[in-house]
Amino acid sequence: MAEAAAQTVLDRISQGHLECPICCCRFTDPKMLDCLHSFCLKCLEEMMSKQKSEAEKITCPVCRRETQVPDGVLQSLSSSFFLISLVDEINKQEKLLGKSLTTSATCKSCDEGHEAVSRCLDCMANICKKCQEAHQFLKYTKDHRIIPAEELDKSRVLPADLSKSVAPKCRKHIDQSLCFYCGSCDILICSMCAATEHRTADHKYTAIYDAITSFRESVDDILQKFDKSKRQFASNEDSITHARKRLQKNLAQARRDIYAKAEAEIAKIRNKAKRLTEKVDEIGQEKDSEYEKALMHNRDQMExxxxxxxxxxxxxxxxxxxxxxxxxxxxxxxLEFQKELKCEPAKVNMAFIGVKCQNVVSNTALGELLLKEKWKLKKTFGKEGMGDGQFQWANGVACFNNGNIALTDTTQKRLSLFTSTGCYKTSIARGTDCRELEAPSRVAVTQDDLLFVTDQKKVKVFDTELKFVREFTPSVDDAEGLSKSDLRGIALDKQRVALLDKGRKVISVHNLDGSLIANTSINMVGYHIAMSSTGRMVFTTYEKNSLLCVNFKGNEVFNVMPLINGKSAKPTGVLCDDDGSIYVALHSFKLGSAEVHHYDSNGAFMATVAQGLYNPLGMAFTPAGDVVVADKHSVKIFERM
Incomplete structure (x- = not known):
């Protein structure tokens, strides 16, 4: 049973990894192309013989990449020693299991079916007497190492081990072993080669061990880059998927807008046509009435x-x-009446009436296609002051599903609620209920319309009417008091809440009930944070003029220095869209010249959303996709055109 199971495993390995893609049989003298795909030498020779061109190139049947064939001799291609070793190992194990293959004792280099009398360690193939003689005669194989088949059968050393124990010989100096690698020429050389052809300063050669060590390190480094690129591609795939969905949504909306505009314009044209027709009818009735009067007059006179x-x-x-x-x-x-007879003339000119229509449609396009995102100011509300609907330092902002806007004022220590049009509804402030608020800073709303507010050391949760629901404390201050919690930024996704603790220089991620998921220490921690749909956290550092992105393990993804007119700007509020794109409020060094910029998910600048803001801080999306900006003394809402 054990032998049968072992044989099954060997068969699976052979079928899955040791069969030539051309002949679908176990490899015989496999040769490796530049694309790293391997094929039987005989299969390559047959394939190359069928090529119409005489070019010294062969095309890989798997990936279609071309490989240069030196002098058109396929035998000179690199042998796939790894596959040769594996094939020999499988054959050896099958022999040990008592199931010798019928091909194991025959020559692998010819089709005559002669019994193999020896084995070439370089080709890793059994050969007959005639092929052995040919091996020793041909230019490319005369230096190959050949041992009798009996010696190999008696040896308990596996072929792979045997091939490694014998150092390859130099083909130019057949009595010398290959011991160096010339990096300038990318070839193995012996000591004689090093002393003669590779002795000049432009040849850099090292010992084989050092060369292979360096080679493995280079390959490992590149493979790590491949892995990083793979992760980047996976992340970008999510962003592309979101962007594609947004494209389909925008296309559908554009079609609806075009149809609505067309219907509106058609309605206007029909209305104009109706009014013009009514005018025609009115004039026609007036003129027809005059004709009627003339007819009646003439008829009365004649009667x-x-x-x-x-x-x-x-x-x-x-x-x-x-x-x-x-x-x-x-x-x-x-009879005197005859002198009074007066016939009304026909007035033929009065019979003319026509319309000179204007080409309403072709003179003016129905609309303009916008291929770049453009924004315009839709609404502004609030002003500087201490009263209801007035602000001293409008800071954090968030939107409920019904469009209502929650906003904090850090100077007044107040949380206020407004309608989507900016009408004041209600507010709560410090002192109204000590359990509810101390110093509200930033806000965020869940999909279920729960408002999360950072309030010094705690996170407090309210409903859509600003009624207290619950609270939790994310962390405890150090016993020595050296690091006190100072919660600032807050961001939410469907299941998590990310908190930026400026006092402890920590970004913590929690479940919505407050239970901790992960803690990440961040040196450059700021005041505002956002969570991306691509599984990242984006935050700003006002002092360092940086926009940073990290994953949930705290590993930096990118670090960008935003610019306004080519000069460094200070970022504050940050916001992430469904496709992972990023919106950042930026301060210049002059009040009233701040801006909001749009970046892609990898931190590349896309466009300017808004200009001329006074002092923008927190930002949020409305359910309709508008951007709400807390601009210190007012709130501004921008919409996509």
């Missing part, structure tokens, strides 16, 4: 004329001469 003419004609036929002369005055009076 009376017809009546007079009919009456006179009847009288002239029926009356005698005496009656006619007697009625002459009346007849002539009626």
């Amino acid at each position: 009376r004329a017809d009546q007079i003419v009919t009456a006179v004609n009847d009288l002239m036929r029926q009356a005698d001469d005496f009656e006619l002369l007697e009625l002459k005055p009346k007849v002539m009076h009626n």
